[in-house]
Amino acid sequence: MYQTTYHRPSTVDEAAALFAKGTEAKYLAGGHTLIPVMKQRLASPSDVIDLASIKELVGIEASGDTLTIKAATPYFDIMQSADVKKSIPAIAYLTSVLGDPAVRHRGTIGGSIANNDPAADFPAALLALGATVKTNKRSIAAHDFFQGLFATALDDGEIITAVSFPIPAKAGYAKMRHPASRFALTGVFVAKTKSGDVRVAATGASSTGVMRVPAIEAALKTNWAAAALDNVKIPANGLLADIHGSADYRANLVKVMAQRAVTAAG
Amino acid sequence: MIYDWVLGDEAAVKEAFSKAANVVTLELTNNRLVPNAMEPRSAVADYDQAEEHFTLYTTSQNPHVARLVLSAFYNIAPEHKLRVIAPDVGGGFGSKIYVYPEEMVALWASKKVGRPVKWTGDRTEAFITDAHGRDHVTKAEMAFDKDNKIIGLNVKTYANLGAYMSLFSSAVPTYLYATLLSGQYNIPAIHAEIITVYTNTVPVDAYRGAGRPEASYLLERMMETAARQLKLDPGELRRKNFITQFPHQTPVIMAYDIGDFNASLDTAMKAIDYAGFPARKAKAKSEGKLRGIGFSCYIEACGIAPSKAVGSLGAGVGLWESAEVRVNPVGTIEILTGSHSHGQGHETTFAQLVSDRLGVPVSQVQIVHGDTDKVQFGMGTYGSRSIAVGGTAIVKALEKVEAKGKKIAAHLLEASEGDIVIENGEFKVTGTDKSIALPMVALAAYTAHNLPDGMEPGLKETAFYDPSNFTFPAGAYICELEVDPGTGKTSFVNFVAADDFGRLINPMIVEGQVHGGLAQGIGQALLESAIYDGSGQLVTASFMDYAMPRADDLPSFKLNHTSTLCPGNPLGVKGCGEAGAIGASAAVINAITDAIGNNKLEMPATPDRVWHAIHGNA
Numbered sequence: 103m104y105q106t107t108y109h110r111p112s113t114v115d116e117a118a119a120l121f122a123k124g125t126e127a128k129y130l131a132g133g134h135t136l137i138p139v140m141k142q143r144l145a146s147p148s149d150v151i152d153l154a155s156i157k158e159l160v161g162i163e164a165s166g167d168t169l170t171i172k173a174a175t176p177y178f179d180i181m182q183s184a185d186v187k188k189s190i191p192a193i194a195y196l197t198s199v200l201g202d203p204a205v206r207h208r209g210t211i212g213g214s215i216a217n218n219d220p221a222a223d224f225p226a227a228l229l230a231l232g233a234t235v236k237t238n239k240r241s242i243a244a245h246d247f248f249q250g251l252f253a254t255a256l257d258d259g260e261i262i263t264a265v266s267f268p269i270p271a272k273a274g275y276a277k278m279r280h281p282a283s284r285f286a287l288t289g290v291f292v293a294k295t296k297s298g299d300v301r302v303a304a305t306g307a308s309s310t311g312v313m314r315v316p317a318i319e320a321a322l323k324t325n326w327a328a329a330a331l332d333n334v335k336i337p338a339n340g341l342l343a344d345i346h347g348s349a350d351y352r353a354n355l356v357k358v359m360a361q362r363a364v365t366a367a368g
Numbered sequence: 369m370i371y372d373w374v375l376g377d378e379a380a381v382k383e384a385f386s387k388a389a390n391v392v393t394l395e396l397t398n399n400r401l402v403p404n405a406m407e408p409r410s411a412v413a414d415y416d417q418a419e420e421h422f423t424l425y426t427t428s429q430n431p432h433v434a435r436l437v438l439s440a441f442y443n444i445a446p447e448h449k450l451r452v453i454a455p456d457v458g459g460g461f462g463s464k465i466y467v468y469p470e471e472m473v474a475l476w477a478s479k480k481v482g483r484p485v486k487w488t489g490d491r492t493e494a495f496i497t498d499a500h501g502r503d504h505v506t507k508a509e510m511a512f513d514k515d516n517k518i519i520g521l522n523v524k525t526y527a528n529l530g531a532y533m534s535l536f537s538s539a540v541p542t543y544l545y546a547t548l549l550s551g552q553y554n555i556p557a558i559h560a561e562i563i564t565v566y567t568n569t570v571p572v573d574a575y576r577g578a579g580r581p582e583a584s585y586l587l588e589r590m591m592e593t594a595a596r597q598l599k600l601d602p603g604e605l606r607r608k609n610f611i612t613q614f615p616h617q618t619p620v621i622m623a624y625d626i627g628d629f630n631a632s633l634d635t636a637m638k639a640i641d642y643a644g645f646p647a648r649k650a651k652a653k654s655e656g657k658l659r660g661i662g663f664s665c666y667i668e669a670c671g672i673a674p675s676k677a678v679g680s681l682g683a684g685v686g687l688w689e690s691a692e693v694r695v696n697p698v699g700t701i702e703i704l705t706g707s708h709s710h711g712q713g714h715e716t717t718f719a720q721l722v723s724d725r726l727g728v729p730v731s732q733v734q735i736v737h738g739d740t741d742k743v744q745f746g747m748g749t750y751g752s753r754s755i756a757v758g759g760t761a762i763v764k765a766l767e768k769v770e771a772k773g774k775k776i777a778a779h780l781l782e783a784s785e786g787d788i789v790i791e792n793g794e795f796k797v798t799g800t801d802k803s804i805a806l807p808m809v810a811l812a813a814y815t816a817h818n819l820p821d822g823m824e825p826g827l828k829e830t831a832f833y834d835p836s837n838f839t840f841p842a843g844a845y846i847c848e849l850e851v852d853p854g855t856g857k858t859s860f861v862n863f864v865a866a867d868d869f870g871r872l873i874n875p876m877i878v879e880g881q882v883h884g885g886l887a888q889g890i891g892q893a894l895l896e897s898a899i900y901d902g903s904g905q906l907v908t909a910s911f912m913d914y915a916m917p918r919a920d921d922l923p924s925f926k927l928n929h930t931s932t933l934c935p936g937n938p939l940g941v942k943g944c945g946e947a948g949a950i951g952a953s954a955a956v957i958n959a960i961t962d963a964i965g966n967n968k969l970e971m972p973a974t975p976d977r978v979w980h981a982i983h984g985n986a
Binding site: 281 | 897908911913921974976980
């Protein structure tokens with residue numbers, strides 16, 4: 103690790119100001135991406151600005167039709183939250199199969215979506231639920247936020263403050279865990295809104311990151327049942343292929359995980 | 369190619385195949401593994417200018433051997449000017465037998481700069497420098513007569529030794545592999561050709577099982593394949609071919625001393641309720657799951673090894689073990705063992721040996737290991753040798769101590785030596801209430817005021833024990849599992865082990881060893897694989913890509929034991945450290961191939977591979 107200066111601001115504005123002052127600053131949340139990258143000397147930020155203990159960035163609230171999770175809320179809190187379990191239990195489930203206990207006690211939803219790892223779980227939930235990402239500057243719809251492999255709509259220095267999820271009628275998540283990293287080899291989040299719209303998002307499958315799956319959405323709109331997907335064929339081209347799974351295997355998983363997510367959604 | 373090595377009788381095998389009623393062919397890979405001991409390798413070297421003496425703290429499984437190698441092969445310093453200390457090390461599995469460049473550099477540097485020098489590897493460094501394991505590609509054929517008896521076995525194996533030949537590496541795919549190709553079966557003719565190769569990869573050397581997992585996997589996959597081809601029950605085919613008379617001389621050097629293979633298979637089949645399996649399989653099918661069952665009847669050769677035998681095969685060292693028993697003047701006991709503890713629990717088991725024989729509480733016994741200044745030369749721990757060889761050395765030294773103690777006691781109690789027995793820490797005259805406690809006997813030895821004429825003072829004896837044969841743990845593992853046809857993922861239903869390790873000194877420690885071995889065997893079968901890309905880059909160089917077995921990947925093991933006492937050592941023990949890693953993999957792959965109805969499947973049987981085996985390659 104190269105020399106760096108660590109800051110622990112107590113407000114978002116303070117954090118943003120520190121970022122602007124630094125020559126090459128980086129925000130730190132759970133640290134699961136930034137710290138290993140710094141240890142491998144692949145990044146050498148001049149300043150590391152810790153967002154994890156900013157009180158205004160931690161908290162969960164369900165009110166009316168919206169579940170709001172503040173950006174630095176650790177996965178474990180999301181998993182245990184009565185508000186989450188009541189309003190969108192699929193998110194509590196997603197968090198329970200994310201990483202492992204050590205990861206869940208430090209990792210944050212804000213860190214996950216800011217990084218947009220193509221195999222991360224939360225991007226699938228945001229895209230399928232049509233969530234809105236709130237930053238210290240603006241609000242960004244999920245489908246505009248995720249822009250490809252490790253790429254988001256965030257400007258330099260912009261801080262995610264919260265994610266707000268419209269509460270669906272039904273939602274479910276199913277994930278095939280990567281045997282080593284326990285990221286998503288493929289994970290599919292399905293949601294049916296109160297007005298009957300169906301949205302399906304898959305992570306871990308595409309080389310450009312989280313993606314909608316129109317063929318599955320169409321089938322589920324007609325018939326919200328796992329059996330409705332029996333004859334759906336997901337094309338393998340454009341999907342990831344690596345030592346843990348071929349593209350056609352992932353294509354199969356998109357379908358199978360979607361079926362299991364629908365069953366889980368009820 | 370490095371060398372082309374052959375064992376067995378090619379002519380006899382050719383003849384057998386010419387007469388065969390059936391021939392079964394199998395091609396398979398034994399996947400390369402990374403040992404990943406919990407503690408990475410580390411060394412602290414300290415040069416004392418005044419004494420011209422080096423001290424090396426290192427993560428070694430065999431500190432005396434390390435000292436020998438550093439001194440005699442690498443001229444770091446003469447042995448008497450080099451102390452190697454390897455205290456309780458965090459796991460080795462073979463990877464810490466060898467001497468690596470880092471400890472040599474640390475030693476050299478400490479002299480150069482005149483300060484202690486420390487090196488500790490990180491996990492990725494461990495992935496790319498610790499010796500890897502396995503990495504064979506094999507084609508084998510088995511010939512059967514019309515009664516389904518094996519009449520011949522022909523094996524051709526390519527063994528990848530990596531970029532350089534590591535310390536033990538040439539013994540692993542040859543003498544530790546080919547000599548186990550008879551398995552539990554009475555095979556009259558065997559021929560094995562092993563071609564070792566250099567590649568631009570990390571050197572391969574002994575890793576938990578060292579050659580015997582490769583042999584056992586091949587044989588047990590072959591037997592299950594044969595059962596399916598010949599339409600026989602896998603248990604029945606094995607029974608038809610079991611060796612039942614002992615000692616049994618195999619055609620591949622090994623002479624098995626004792627065993628009862630039917631007993632372990634019986635035990636395993638009963639424990640898993642084999643008779644009930646067809647009903648369970650049908651029920652699983654009705655629920656959309658593919659259920660399978662797989663056997664693995666392994667035998668292995670450990671308790672290494674008779675020095676003369678290995679010397680005649682070209683080994684540069686002997687494989688005896690040493691022990692010194694020191695009874696201290698007021699009766700506590702120190703056992704200085706040449707064995708080395710890096711997860712085996714010797715402190716418990718060896719202390720038990722002393723306690724069982726002398727009737728002293730284990731709190732009175734101290735096991736000392738891992739320091740070349742404290743302990744006489746020993747060969748260290750690997751090859752499941754510590755109880756059979758190290759334990760026997762302790763027993764032999766104890767026998768000498770007991771003999772001297774009895775002489776002293778007889779003298780002090782004015783009784784005849786032949787009437788003295790040792791019970792509950794006391795030397796008693798049998799049939800009387802005359803006794804003298806061990807501490808008093810020790811004190812008498814060290815004060816020397818009243819010893820038998822001509823007896824030297826002191827109560828301390830040494831033994832070097834050279835085994836007369838390998839030992840042959842054997843057993844039957846049966847695995848029942850389900851495959852999810854949608855994802856190819858395997859879930860365990862049951863895993864039963866019936867092992868024959870001879871006498872068990874500490875059942876809990878044996879259980880721990882078996883669990884660990886099974887975890888590694890299952891890890892190889894389902895999860896682990898060291899993969900290189902086309903440009904020689906190790907793609908799996910961290911736990912992000914190399915899937916280590918975790919508790920939730922594994923079943924709850926049901927362990928059973930049968931016992932035929934080893935006639936080769938006074939304890940009747942065979943050793944148990946590697947058996948699980950040797951026998952487990954075949955049971956898993958046999959079960960998955962049974963579940964999916966496709967016999968073509970390589971390790972690791974990842975969900976991706978299993979799914980393709982079910983649905984075909986797109």
